[in-house]
Amino acid sequence: MDYIKKIWAYAKPYKKYAYGNVIANVFYALFGSLAFVSLIPMLKVLFDDKKVVSAPPEYTSILELGDYLEGHLNFYLTQQVEAIGEMKVLMYMIAVVVVTFLLKNFFGYLAMWFITFLRNGVLKDIRNALYLKTLDLPISFFSEKKKGDTISRMTSDVQVIQSSFLSILELIVREPLTILFAILIMLTLSAKLTLFVFIFIPVSGFIISRIGKTLKKKSHQVQEEQGFFLSILEETLSGLKIIKGFNAQSIFTNKFKDSTGRYYEYSNNLLNRQNLASPISEVLGIAVIGVLLWFGGSMVLIEKTLDPAAFIAYMGLAYQILTPAKAISKASYGVKKGNAAAERVLEILETPSLIVDAPNAKQKVGFQNKLSIENMSFKYEDEYVLKNFTLHVKKGETVALVGQSGSGKSTIANLVTRFYDVNEGSISIDGDNIIDITQASLRSLMGLVTQDSILFNDSIKENMLVGDPTATDEEILGALKIANAWEFVKDLPETIHTNIGDSGNKLSGGQKQRLSIARAVLKNPPIMILDEATSALDTESERLVQEALENMMKNRTSIVIAHRLSTIQKADNIVVLSKGEIVEQGRHEELLAKNGVYQNLVEMQSLA
Known part of the structure; x- marks a missing residue:
């Protein structure tokens, strides 16, 4: 968290884009959940599954909120079908579904539009800060460091920070809100069925965290090795005449191949662990869907306690939770990877310069004596x-x-x-x-x-x-x-x-x-x-x-x-x-x- 705070300090000049992203993500998550709810009235009209209700229902308690909302919906549909006919009501319902999905995607694009300026702005400022620090640090600092490693920190490590830490906005706003809104609506549709979702969340969270534990260490190895082979490349370009003149190509080729070989192994280990996030999330999610289909199906077919149209919408909401859950597990992996990159970048940014101006240092003009x-x-x-x-x-x-x-x-x-x-x-x-x-x-x-x-x-x-x-x-x-x-x-x-x-x-x-x-x-x-x-x-x-x-x-x-x-x-x-x-x-x-x-x-x- 300490690294995240330090990197986020660079986001301050772009906070208006962060606020814009948060607001757009709130609406994205809201309309994403409402898009599936809007299917219910259309399905009721399409399958003639609506109950004829001649008077609006009365609100009794929050425990009966689902029944109250369903009663209101059936009352509204009864009135509209009697007034304009089923086909016109169906057309209106389709229009509502289309508009809801359009609004969801509009706010999704808007959120990405805002995050683009934030990401690229932070990327630019960190690189500028690194370059200024490079100029500020004493020559002795770079006599001990490999040039390629410094270049690697300024290029690939900063890029990793951009793609990992800056996805935290999605991690803490969009995806959790999408899950929250979906669960709230699922609770109103069927509290009993929703309890099954919560049984699997701690299990999946435990499995994902176990996979991600070694990710930071492996990411650090990858980034350090990249700095090493970039140093060999920089030395090769600087000393090409000597290398050719002494027929030393094989020495440097072997050094470079050894480094890229290690990079290959570290990268494979890192990416294979990272790639586990998506399939494991999806398998765990499908397991939840399977249980919901079994348990919810019995509520629709045997107990008759759940409306079929509501169950279809419920399943859509349950499946919608899978995508943000996968994104959260990927983003949490990304944060671990970004931690290693941030550590390397902050090592340079936070290195104190031993050659500094005294607090009361004066401007010397001219040479007199x-x-x-x-x-x-x-x-x-x-x-x-x-x-x-x-x-x-x-x-x-x-x-x-x-x-x-x-x-x-x-x-x-x-x-x-x-x-x-x-x-x-x-x-x-x-x-x-x-x-x-x-x-x-x-x-x-x-x-x-x-x-x-x-x-x-x-x-x-x-x-x-x-x-x-x-x-x-x-x-x-x-x-x-x-x-x-x-x-x-x-x-x-x-x-x-x-x-x-x-x-x-x-x-x-x-x-x-x-x-x-x-x-x-x-x-x-x-x-x-x-x-x-x-x-x-x-x-x-x-x-x-x-x-x-x-x-x-x-x-x-x-x-x-x-x-x-x-x-x-x-x-x-x-x-x-x-x-x-x-x-x-x-x-x-x-x-x-x-x-x-x-x-x-x-x-x-x-x-x-």
């Missing part, structure tokens, strides 16, 4: 990646971070941009701790160019507008020229409107990197962070990209994480890291003169 890192220590898990790290970067300076892989260079970029929070110490800009600055205003001060050029499956222009959504075509053109990117963009079929493919795969590595630089130039931030921006390039591309970087870094504060030492010789300060600690720092010439760690790194690269 310096960026300071004081006695900072940080660990991803158990072992510290950075220890007592201190660095001051003055406005307009270019500071380069160098060192062996794993020395903590890229971690500094992640901490300065506050993708992660420090464990000890602090990072401040112009004396303001970045924890006390809003994340949006902090990141507006920074441009980021990474080793992997992260581009999107869209046009060059749309990729550039990520840097500045308000930029004009002329400003985009200027940024492309500064980044040495215009020289290849101008030759593309549609220049800046050319689609560059998934992850920019229609472009070369150097072209993608220059576009990344152009995007950062367009943003025009005071602080630039370059995380091994040239490490994956060939010599010619590196020359063009390095020239673009130098153009971009003019009159800017830059933190450059460098693998290729040839690219940072002009830096104002080169910081040499080893195992998370600063071992040397100074200008290029000063560090070479020390003949220490930096000198060794330069010699190794020269030898390479």
Whole structure:
């Protein structure tokens, strides 16, 4: 019930549709029962089974309500037959039956019309909430999760919620009311006969609940396995070149087949149990009908205590109970299945974000003086990646971070941009701790160019507008020229409107990197962070990209994480890291003169 309440909170904006659905379902259930009652007078006229009653009956007690209503009906039919004849009365009765069934179906359609807006609205809002939460959660959350699992939660799990939890309106309104109205009318027709219905309800309820007990667990297995094979698919698409290049198709094929095999088994178990709902409900219902036919038949034929026309209508009402009873058992299964899906969706929605703005966080506008890192220590898990790290970067300076892989260079970029929070110490800009600055205003001060050029499956222009959504075509053109990117963009079929493919795969590595630089130039931030921006390039591309970087870094504060030492010789300060600690720092010439760690790194690269 806790999951249901949380999911139903998303239905609040659509409550008018919920109310409309409830009202329409009330009328649907009412006219559904009255449709069978309206058959009684028609059957009486058709089979000449009406009793001639010359005076209206008197009401005595609620126990005699059935006889009182039957007497009134016979009195009305007697008057009408005498006044207009049997055929005209029959035509009127047929018209009443047709209109009643029409009204039942009209309100049935109206109820579905309302529930459509409610279902799709909740579906849209949950997906939007999941997407916003995905953007809000820290990068560390997704480094532990499989992407395919997150996609599965946003697609199939939300779809299960839509088809299961949102059927509860039918479960708690339409079907129970249909059963209630039918039973009330059945009681007025024959209280004695109706008691037989209640004997079988607890029995059928017990059997159905036993089948549904393991449904949530099996549903959870199905949804988790779907997330797993979607992750394999996502990894396959991302690493297709490596898979083909290493002839590793069989490894990934086997992984995928194992996953889909498990999914096949779990799905079969789940659906087979789910499919038991309908036949078991129907068998139990037919058993009730059989008893009613036997017992009611004796009341009509032997005891003569029940009118044949009323008995036919009674049987129609009894059979009508079967459909909502089946729907309730199916919906209750659906709720169990939806519980598992809701649990997975709410796990993401309710995960607290560890990187949050402080309650009194301020908007930081502009960069005036310096960026300071004081006695900072940080660990991803158990072992510290950075220890007592201190660095001051003055406005307009270019500071380069160098060192062996794993020395903590890229971690500094992640901490300065506050993708992660420090464990000890602090990072401040112009004396303001970045924890006390809003994340949006902090990141507006920074441009980021990474080793992997992260581009999107869209046009060059749309990729550039990520840097500045308000930029004009002329400003985009200027940024492309500064980044040495215009020289290849101008030759593309549609220049800046050319689609560059998934992850920019229609472009070369150097072209993608220059576009990344152009995007950062367009943003025009005071602080630039370059995380091994040239490490994956060939010599010619590196020359063009390095020239673009130098153009971009003019009159800017830059933190450059460098693998290729040839690219940072002009830096104002080169910081040499080893195992998370600063071992040397100074200008290029000063560090070479020390003949220490930096000198060794330069010699190794020269030898390479």
